[in-house]
Amino acid sequence: MSKHNEVLYGLYNDEEILLDAIRHANEKGLDISEVYTPFPVHGLDDCLGLSESRLHIAGFVYGILGTMTAFGVMTWVFTREWPIIFGGKPYFSAPAFIPITFELTVLFACVGMVITFYTICGMGPGITNPVLDDRITDDKFCIAFNVDGASSDTVNGLKSFFKESGAEEINSKTI
Amino acid sequence: MSDHNHNINIEERFEFTGREKSALMGLMALGVICLGWTYFLGGDDKELRFWTNFLHNSVFFTGIAFISMFLLAAKVLAYSGWHTVWKRLLEAKAQFMIFGLVFMGIILLGTMMGWHHLYHWAFPEITNPDSECFDQIIAGKKGFLNTTFYGLATLGFGGIWYLCIVMFRRLSLSEDKTGDDSYTQHRKMRKVAAFYMPFGGFTSAALIWLWVMSIDAHWYSTMFAWYSTASWLVSTVALLILSIIYLKSRGYFSYVSQEHLHDLGKYLFGFSVFWTYLWFSQFMLIWYANNGEETIYFNGRMDMYPLLFWANLVLNFFLPLLILMRNDTKRKFGTLTLVCCLVLFGHWLDFFQMIKPGALHTEHEWHGYECAGDHSHDTKHIGEKDHHGDAHDAGHGHDSHDGHGHGEAHASVDHGHGHGGSTFKMGFTIPGFLELGTFLGFLGLYFFVMFTSLAKAALVPPNDPYIGESLHHHVGYGGGNMEGDSHH
Numbered sequence: 232m233s234k235h236n237e238v239l240y241g242l243y244n245d246e247e248i249l250l251d252a253i254r255h256a257n258e259k260g261l262d263i264s265e266v267y268t269p270f271p272v273h274g275l276d277d278c279l280g281l282s283e284s285r286l287h288i289a290g291f292v293y294g295i296l297g298t299m300t301a302f303g304v305m306t307w308v309f310t311r312e313w314p315i316i317f318g319g320k321p322y323f324s325a326p327a328f329i330p331i332t333f334e335l336t337v338l339f340a341c342v343g344m345v346i347t348f349y350t351i352c353g354m355g356p357g358i359t360n361p362v363l364d365d366r367i368t369d370d371k372f373c374i375a376f377n378v379d380g381a382s383s384d385t386v387n388g389l390k391s392f393f394k395e396s397g398a399e400e401i402n403s404k405t406i
Numbered sequence: 407m408s409d410h411n412h413n414i415n416i417e418e419r420f421e422f423t424g425r426e427k428s429a430l431m432g433l434m435a436l437g438v439i440c441l442g443w444t445y446f447l448g449g450d451d452k453e454l455r456f457w458t459n460f461l462h463n464s465v466f467f468t469g470i471a472f473i474s475m476f477l478l479a480a481k482v483l484a485y486s487g488w489h490t491v492w493k494r495l496l497e498a499k500a501q502f503m504i505f506g507l508v509f510m511g512i513i514l515l516g517t518m519m520g521w522h523h524l525y526h527w528a529f530p531e532i533t534n535p536d537s538e539c540f541d542q543i544i545a546g547k548k549g550f551l552n553t554t555f556y557g558l559a560t561l562g563f564g565g566i567w568y569l570c571i572v573m574f575r576r577l578s579l580s581e582d583k584t585g586d587d588s589y590t591q592h593r594k595m596r597k598v599a600a601f602y603m604p605f606g607g608f609t610s611a612a613l614i615w616l617w618v619m620s621i622d623a624h625w626y627s628t629m630f631a632w633y634s635t636a637s638w639l640v641s642t643v644a645l646l647i648l649s650i651i652y653l654k655s656r657g658y659f660s661y662v663s664q665e666h667l668h669d670l671g672k673y674l675f676g677f678s679v680f681w682t683y684l685w686f687s688q689f690m691l692i693w694y695a696n697n698g699e700e701t702i703y704f705n706g707r708m709d710m711y712p713l714l715f716w717a718n719l720v721l722n723f724f725l726p727l728l729i730l731m732r733n734d735t736k737r738k739f740g741t742l743t744l745v746c747c748l749v750l751f752g753h754w755l756d757f758f759q760m761i762k763p764g765a766l767h768t769e770h771e772w773h774g775y776e777c778a779g780d781h782s783h784d785t786k787h788i789g790e791k792d793h794h795g796d797a798h799d800a801g802h803g804h805d806s807h808d809g810h811g812h813g814e815a816h817a818s819v820d821h822g823h824g825h826g827g828s829t830f831k832m833g834f835t836i837p838g839f840l841e842l843g844t845f846l847g848f849l850g851l852y853f854f855v856m857f858t859s860l861a862k863a864a865l866v867p868p869n870d871p872y873i874g875e876s877l878h879h880h881v882g883y884g885g886g887n888m889e890g891d892s893h894h
Contacts (some may be wrong), residue, residue, distance in 0.1 A: 273880040283782065291731070320695060326690045 238264070239389055240363050240375040241398030244348050245387060246272045249372040252396035254277045256374070267363065267373040286351075290344045297339025301332040361406035371399070378403070407780050417868070420658060422861040424894045430854040437847010440840045448833065448840060451769060455833045459841055461513055463824070463848040465617050468506025468564075469610075469638035470645060474499035475571050476606055482592075485874030491866050495649055497578060497857035500571045502852050507564045510617070515559050523772040524765050526549035526623035532724040541775035543624050556616050563609035569791065570602045575859075580636050580808060585869025590688060592871055598647065610635060618757070621764035625703045629688035634760065636681040640722070641753040643673045643812070644746040648857070650701040651739050658865055663736045665879045671736025678726040678749060685719070693852035706763055711835050714759040721752030753846060755837070762834055 243249045246268065256263055257278070276283075309315065310322045321328065349355050364400060367373045378390050393401045445456040478496045481489045489496075516522045523529070526544065531537040533545040533552075544551065572596055581591035611631035619630045647670050655658045692700045707715050722772075726745050736739045832838030837845075867873065 318694065326686075326693050327692065329686060386683075398473075 235303070236377055237374050237379045237403065238363065239372070239378045239386060239401070239403045240373050241393035241396075242364065242366065242400045242402070243372040243374070243397065244370075244399050246372055247305075248379075249374070250278055252374060252393075252398070255396050256392060259392065261389065266377045267375065268368040269370060269372070272372075286344060286348060289347050290340045292344030294336045294340035295384045296343075298332055299337040300339070301335035302328055305331065305376055312397055326371060340372040363406065365402055384389050410599075418658060418864075420857070420860045420865050420867045422768070422857045426857060427854070430850045430857070433846050434647055435843075435847075436843050437657065438844030440847060444840045444844070445831070446828070447538070449584045453522065454524075454765060454769045455840070456512075457516065457524055457792065459833075460509070460763055461524060461617070461765075462754075462757055462761045462841075463844055464506060464509035465614075465761075466638075467502055467848050467852050468510060468640070469614075469635070470642045471500050471502040471571075471634070472606065473504055473566055473638045473642040475503070475567065475574065475602060475608075477639075479570075479576065479606070480655055482595050482599040483603060485870030486877040490661070490870045490872045490876035491879075492646070492650055492666065493578075493870070494645060494816055494822045494860060494863060494865055494867065496651075497575050497734040498856045499645065499649075499688060499852075501575070501859040502855045503564070503568045505851065506856060507568060508558045509661065510564065512707065513558050513617075514553075517556060518553050523769055524769045525551075525556075525620055526771055527620060527778070528553060529775060530771070534824050537777055539775065546549060546622075547623070551616070551620050557821060558756065559612055559616055563613055567602070567606060567609075570598055570606075573649060574598050574602075579863055581869050582867055585867075589871050591643045619762050621761060621768065622703060623768070624699060624784070625764075627688050627692065627700070627703070629684055629691065633681070633688050634757070636677065636684050637722075637753045637756050640674065640681050641781025642748055643670060643677060644753075645852075647674065647742055648746045649853075652742055653865075654739075661866070661877055663879070665881050667739070667742060668733075668736045668881050669879075670743055671730060674742075675711070675726060675730040675736070678722060678730075682723040683721070683728075683752075685723075711759055711763060713836055714755060718752065718759060720754050721748055722756060723747075725752075731855065750799075758841070766834055840850040 241252075241253060249266070249268070249272065252293075253266065255262065257280075263279065266275065268275065305328045306323060309324075314322045316322070317324070317327070354360065362368070363373060363375060364371065374393075376388050378389065390401055441456060441460065444452060446452070447456045451582070474496045478484075478493060478500065481493070513522075513524070517525055517528050520528075520530075528538070531539045532541045533548045534540060535545065543601050549555075577591045577595045578597070581595075585591055609703065614631045615626075616632060619626060647667065650659060650662055650667065650670070654662065670850060687779075689704060692704060725748050729735055729741060729745050735745075834842055870876075
């Protein structure tokens with residue numbers, strides 16, 4: 232089952248302080264394991280050196296799949312499987328297929344991206360994810376370090392980093 | 407993020423250099439030569455070619471001026487902040503409106519004096535039930551389609567637009583001088599904007615019906631105003647991006663960053679799709695309903711102008727959709743410039759195919775028109791109804807005209823075309839060099855007006871309440887910076 236990790240984390244009151252703290256940590260070469268914020272913080276990705284999400288590439292693939300499904304199935308149904316003349320239009324009436332093709336493109340892209348996102352994040356029905364601190368979903372900004380098996384020197388070093396960079400609280404938790 | 411703003415030169419002013427002036431003057435001269443060439447040496451139907459080119463470019467650029475103010479008003483009303491660093495560009499772009507009014511005034515004068523036959527509804531005696539030239543469909547629309555209303559709407563509505571533009575500009579300039587924490591000017595700007603948005607929204611629809619849709623006087627579409635306004639909107643955004651990139655290349659606007667261009671790129675992408683949505687809605691409603699008097703509009707264009715018809719979709723939908731879909735393409739100046747040029751030309755073509763086919767058909771109506779009286783200064787075509795050589799008749803059959811002997815002329819569409827077999831005709835089914843020259847001429851004038859206005863004030867409004875927000879604009883794109891932008 233899931234491995235338990237010892238996590239040391241500091242809570243900050245403001246996103247600007249958080250960003251400065253991250254820059255500070257980068258300068259010191261500290262290995263931040265995760266940053267939690269109650270809302271998207273501009274510039275955070277760059278600070279953490281995160282690469283661009285590839286979720287939208289998946290979205291594009293799902294969208295194309297939706298396009299082909301809708302257009303292909305309608306073409307097959309109306310020209311091969313059950314040809315019916317609607318309003319004097321030819322069997323293959325591409326303009327009439329467009330709205331549904333559009334809808335299915337959007338639907339496939341949305342649903343596919345949601346499922347992919349949930350899978351990547353390890354979320355889903357019946358799964359409980361441990362939360363470091365409830366307030367990081369409300370008004371606190373959090374930097375977390377994985378201190379599993381770390382020496383007390385390292386831990387003390389991290390603690391002093393938190394103090395220097397203006398953290399409001401420093402806690403540790405096993406999750 | 408906050409450490410790079412201290413050294414920007416907020417007092418920066420644009421200097422309209424002599425080189426730029428002469429380049430733009432050159433373009434304008436080219437435009438004038440092309441218009442003159444068209445009028446005197448433009449081949450068959452040269453007067454028609456002249457007037458349609460004139461109308462086409464006037465409507466296109468007037469619309470861009472209108473939309474510039476519309477965007478500005480929308481931004482002010484929506485408490486938008488990020489546009490502040492480039493809002494002077496929109497203000498400057500809107501100043502073209504006065505030229506637009508003059509040009510549309512010339513079209514109006516031409517309609518009243520019978521200089522051109524762009525508008526079927528303006529033919530003499532056409533709404534007189536006692537005349538043998540009576541056209542019942544047009545008579546049914548005479549409350550809207552008449553010279554008086556055309557004139558009142560063009561000058562009245564357009565004049566009010568221009569007033570709003572002038573008022574807005576004055577407030578913005580006065581804010582530069584005396585703006586303070588009471589935000590007096592900004593509050594007043596919001597009032598102007600709150601009036602301009604609904605007023606402009608409704609009146610622009612009426613004007614686009616009068617200016618462009620009424621060329622096909624028997625035809626109408628409720629989607630038309632949306633569709634052509636969306637065309638203006640995309641063109642405006644494209645010109646805006648091009649101007650910003652040009653000004654950056656001249657060393658101005660160092661603080662208009664990739665972040666701003668990224669968002670403008672999203673506009674270009676989004677509004678291109680929006681345009682397609684409206685284009686397709688109009689097309690599909692008409693295609694599905696399959697009423698002859700409606701389908702004639704698309705039937706003619708698809709049969710006689712296939713290149714225009716499909717190029718329109720490729721340039722204005724498929725290319726921007728595919729090129730701008732990725733995030734990073736909206737941050738590369740080269741790619742953005744390419745797409746902007748494509749869609750700008752694409753939407754110019756869009757207006758070309760809105761105007762030319764209908765006007766050509768109207769010209770044919772005119773040549774066969776028996777009530778023309780003194781206006782008929784060119785009667786040579788009257789005897790040529792069954793001379794199938796001209797590609798003019800753009801497939802417009804008119805059920806209401808059966809009594810006037812147009813049957814044969816329409817039949818020619820099905821027979822292909824007598825000489826040459828080609829359906830292409832420079833200046834009518836596709837734009838020729840004269841059309842392109844005219845376009846460049848108008849573009850030159852447009853930029854001349856814009857640069858003149860831009861040089862009159864600081865490039866960035868120093869006292870705008872949102873200036874700080876705009877300087878810190880950030881779209882949260884995680885892909886890193888590609889053009890050496892030094893934000894972080």
